[in-house]
Amino acid sequence: MQVLDIAQRAKAAALRVGTLPTEVKNRALLAVADALVHDREKLLEANREDVIRTSELVERGDMARPLLDRLKLSDDKILAMAEGVRSVAELPDPVGRVLSALELDDGLEMTQVTTPLGVIGAIFESRPDAVPQIASLCWKSGNAVIMKGGSEAQASNRYLGQLIRAAIATVDERCMDAVQLVETREDVSALLALDEYIDLFVPRGSNAFVRYIQEHTRAPVLGHADGLCHAYVDANVDLAQAVAVCYDAKVQYPAVCNAIETVLVHRDTAEAFLPLLASAYRQAGVDMRGCEAARAIVPEINAAVAADWETEYLDLIVSIKVVDSLEEAIAHVNRYGSSHTETILTQDTEAATQFLNQVDAATVMHNASTRFADGFRFGKGAEVGISTNKTHARGPVGLDGLVIYKYCLVGQGHLVADYVGPQAKPFTHRPLPERG
Amino acid sequence: MQVLDIAQRAKAAALRVGTLPTEVKNRALLAVADALVHDREKLLEANREDVIRTSELVERGDMARPLLDRLKLSDDKILAMAEGVRSVAELPDPVGRVLSALELDDGLEMTQVTTPLGVIGAIFESRPDAVPQIASLCWKSGNAVIMKGGSEAQASNRYLGQLIRAAIATVDERCMDAVQLVETREDVSALLALDEYIDLFVPRGSNAFVRYIQEHTRAPVLGHADGLCHAYVDANVDLAQAVAVCYDAKVQYPAVCNAIETVLVHRDTAEAFLPLLASAYRQAGVDMRGCEAARAIVPEINAAVAADWETEYLDLIVSIKVVDSLEEAIAHVNRYGSSHTETILTQDTEAATQFLNQVDAATVMHNASTRFADGFRFGKGAEVGISTNKTHARGPVGLDGLVIYKYCLVGQGHLVADYVGPQAKPFTHRPLPERG
Structure with a gap:
């Protein structure tokens, strides 16, 4: 599939997953966790392919051994993955929170409500554990995600992607494209150019890797290159x-x-x-x-x-x-x-x-x-990453970094013409009590 | 002065103005307002230069007449400028607000506090009124600003820049470089490339103008090109x-x-x-x-x-x-x-x-x-602009869009080694009551 097509599907899916009720989103996450536990033999099988291919590279000296340890899955690691997804289901829904509520005038009320960002581009290296973790954070925050994992973990990632999409389909088939994977470096280059469709890139990896992403896209990038x-x-x-x-x-x-x-x-x-x-x-x-x-x-x-x-x-x-x-x-x-x-x-x-x-x-x-300085230690439950950006989100970032807000203004036919000129009505600008 | 030098001075000034007490910041704003009223004859004189030059362009058909009306200052317009600056002094200080406070463990307390962004690049067209308005918003939010106004208003803008810097000097001479102006298109090009020093660009003007800014810098840009x-x-x-x-x-x-x-x-x-x-x-x-x-x-x-x-x-x-x-x-x-x-x-x-x-x-x-949909009508007091961004700030943006936050963690020699491994101490993650 062309990357443009993937991005367009992601954007369409984002509009759907962005308005799913919390309960439905959580049901999908629990289905992912159950599938991880239930199908772990098949995942281990896919992972063995990756491990064999990578072992050869390590033996030839083309790859460092610690990477092999991070790549290799086990029953315990898969159960921990499933636990991680369940813990995201337990986090409060970051979408739909009322940040402020103000009466502008009689019967004209404004609320500022958190909303998903839209489409997240998540690009990371090596560990297959990142796939369910990032997918569940993006899903819980009502975003669609396009992921690119390390090529060493290709078979594992591919299996995980299918497993997650199948679990989503059990709650809402039209939301499957909220989780998609791309596989090649060329795909990443194409993705970085599609800032019209991607609302935020979240890269994880080495300094050089993060800097490369920052320098090759016009979309906002959440993260840090250096930690000095x-x-x-x-x-x-x-x-x-x-x-x-x-x-x-x-x-x-x-x-x-x-x-x-x-x-x-x-x-x-x-x-x-x-x-x-x-x-x-x-x-x-x-x-x-x-x-x-x-x-x-x-x-x-x-x-x-x-x-x-x-x-x-x-x-x-x-x-x-x-x-x-x-x-x-x-x-x-x-x-x-x-x-x-x-x-x-x-x-x-x-x-x-x-x-x-x-x-x-x-x-x-x-x-x-x-x-x-870490999302879990800072009480955020799960960490999207640590940001040294000056805008949007800074420091350890949890689900709160994957949402923005919209203003909702509800009136009764209110016209601006009544609030300008010499006879202008004044605004009340009275804070409204918080409502459920 | 070279634009790089201007940017470096802005960055140094930002570190100072970012920690000024509210009272000192407000005193500078009132000094600006007073100077506008007191020196309005000199400002009108500078403005006449701009008006004469621009009138010739209008008569030759090289410029549209409405621009001349926006450019031309009057006693009333200057008094309104001064009022605008005074109203920014009256807004609550957006810096130093505690957004969250959490006990991580006994004696280990984290607070999330709003801070300025750093250096703002403000680029706008025509009206000289924008200079005191944008300068006062950036100053109140503890940021340094580098402004580029319309070239038709060059003499007015230059006078206004000097007036504001002189007023700042009356409260803290070391903060003068928190407000600087550049004048040429070449300066703007140079500024757009200095994303290492500029934390946020705020362009105001036509769709094409905003889109040009968005496409020519790697720094975040707050605003909107289209309003469809x-x-x-x-x-x-x-x-x-x-x-x-x-x-x-x-x-x-x-x-x-x-x-x-x-x-x-x-x-x-x-x-x-x-x-x-x-x-x-x-x-x-x-x-x-x-x-x-x-x-x-x-x-x-x-x-x-x-x-x-x-x-x-x-x-x-x-x-x-x-x-x-x-x-x-x-x-x-x-x-x-x-x-x-x-x-x-x-x-x-x-x-x-x-x-x-x-x-x-x-x-x-x-x-x-x-x-x-407007900052004043939405109760923000003053408007930085309207943003269609998906990150940082969206919709009508007030002073709140010119700040971010930092995390402050205060301990008593706490070590991470005590919180990992089989003997790991648990975190309490207990919300702390808000303090003045």
């Missing part, structure tokens, strides 16, 4: 706590976007703090790269070069810089950070407030590990 | 009311985006309704272009061609189509409409609900004129 996060250790600090947070934020899971890459430390704390930090990092095998002042205190720290302040290592490597003041720390973060997640460690509430206010990032923290 | 709006007259309708609304929506001000271009009418009402509508439109000199079925009822209606259903006339011209059902009307609106504003006229609540739910537009209405 900092921890700033202020003058007045609980040393043990600061070491523990800097350790957690770097070592607990270094390959993720909300791990820190740079520790900034105030000159007055550096002498006491850096030896403790270096000792902790040394035990975890962290490669430390610091400025001259840091190396003067802990000689084992390697010399940092200019590029270190702008590198997202995603690895057990950290850069360390001594700063003269809170202001210098804030300026460094605003210059080199990727507006993702930034934390200050301090016992000084005033300094913390200044940092939280003046640092320009999606999530700012005080005495907490940057690793908390 | 419909009124649908259903089977069960109050005829006099439907005629009055269709008249108001077309005739009251035909040159604006929220005026209707097409009337759709249900087959069962057409015979009774169309003669009444045609009689009203005839008296207003409206050129009517209809389908065969409409012309069979009212022969004076001219024959519509296919292009009529997709044309935004912005003039006393209307297209008229008879439809077989509510569903056909909804399909027509979703196909040809520009997702701006759509209204249904009906006494049938069920039909109205279906229309409001299934029509995909920023504003949907029942028994009201599309002309109500």
Whole structure:
């Protein structure tokens, strides 16, 4: 099928799924979960095809082994997929929420109600788990989705796509095209050009991958390319706590976007703090790269070069810089950070407030590990992704990032002519009580 | 000054103005209003330059006369400008509002707080009134703005820019670069490419102008190119009311985006309704272009061609189509409409609900004129513009469209390591009471 045809079907399906009652949407999600459990043998069979093909690539050295682990499904993984879909059914429906209600004049009432976006383009790498997860989030929020998964997982993805579409058909056949898959890179290129039909792209993957999507479409893109996060250790600090947070934020899971890459430390704390930090990092095998002042205190720290302040290592490597003041720390973060997640460690509430206010990032923290920046931890139930955008949705994004709103104005034949000119009627602009 | 330098200054100023207290921001706005009143003779002098230059163009036939009227300032217009700026000072501060507050665990609290976007690029045509209006909206919302006005108004705009910057300097000199102007088309081209510095473009002007901006930048653009709006007259309708609304929506001000271009009418009402509508439109000199079925009822209606259903006339011209059902009307609106504003006229609540739910537009209405879709009428105090975007802000946009939010997480040294693995602590995810 041509990608244009797929996009047009998605747009038509979006108008239908956008107005489905919550109960019907949830019924479809439960049908997906049941089918995953019931048909897991067939899914494993499709997955074996992918695993065999990919194993050969790994053995030939054309692909990294960890990818194979992420690709390979098991009974447990499939049951977890089904659980994930059921948990989306349990989330409150993000569509139809009244955001505001205002009487403009007698009998002329305006409500602002959440609505789906329309068609989501979801492009991701490797793991087949992403297919039911993304499809269920888009479905629950009343959107149609066109997905492109990793080519290694093609057979698994294809089976999952059919399973989900068949489950949707059991509740409403006309909504099947709310979930569609494309398979090739050429399809993705074609999709990126179809901004007339796609209301939002949600890419998940490496920095380079996300940046490619951002640079090749005129449609809005929700996500982040870089996650260059900092921890700033202020003058007045609980040393043990600061070491523990800097350790957690770097070592607990270094390959993720909300791990820190740079520790900034105030000159007055550096002498006491850096030896403790270096000792902790040394035990975890962290490669430390610091400025001259840091190396003067802990000689084992390697010399940092200019590029270190702008590198997202995603690895057990950290850069360390001594700063003269809170202001210098804030300026460094605003210059080199990727507006993702930034934390200050301090016992000084005033300094913390200044940092939280003046640092320009999606999530700012005080005495907490940057690793908390995550949709599940932030209580959103499920995560669409983390956004460093300045518009629409920022930070960890849940179902709320997949909806927008429309204004509904209900009158009794009201005319604008009555509200203009010298005899103009005034507006009442009286807030209305919330209704079911 | 180079545009890159201007953009960098704007970005630096944005970090400052973004954290100014409400009282300081309002003081600057009142200083702008006072300066407008006090220095209006000098502004009128600058404006005379623009008027003389433009009059010559009008006399040579190189420019339309209505533009001259919009360009020409007067004492009254300047006093109205000052009033407008004062009214922005009176609006609630959109920055620092707590959107949600959640306890993640004991002593680990998250708040979601509104913040400015950063740097706004505002590009508009002709009227000098737009300079203080847009500057004050951006300033009140804590953003820096780079403006490009119409070249006819160059001297007026330049004077206004200096006046606003001088007023800002009286409260905080370091924030002066929060308001800057550029003057040439080349500057605009350069600005559109600087999406690294500009967080949002807000263009105001003709369809072609807005579309040009949308197509030449990677930054988000807030606004609408087209305003192709419909009124649908259903089977069960109050005829006099439907005629009055269709008249108001077309005739009251035909040159604006929220005026209707097409009337759709249900087959069962057409015979009774169309003669009444045609009689009203005839008296207003409206050129009517209809389908065969409409012309069979009212022969004076001219024959519509296919292009009529997709044309935004912005003039006393209307297209008229008879439809077989509510569903056909909804399909027509979703196909040809520009997702701006759509209204249904009906006494049938069920039909109205279906229309409001299934029509995909920023504003949907029942028994009201599309002309109500406007920020002031919708109670927003001041209007940034009307958006047909699907992300960020939709419909009439007030100050709320110039802010986003950040998450602030405050802990006591909380580590993610404690919340993962077999011994993982659970999150409480307990909503926190709102605090001042």
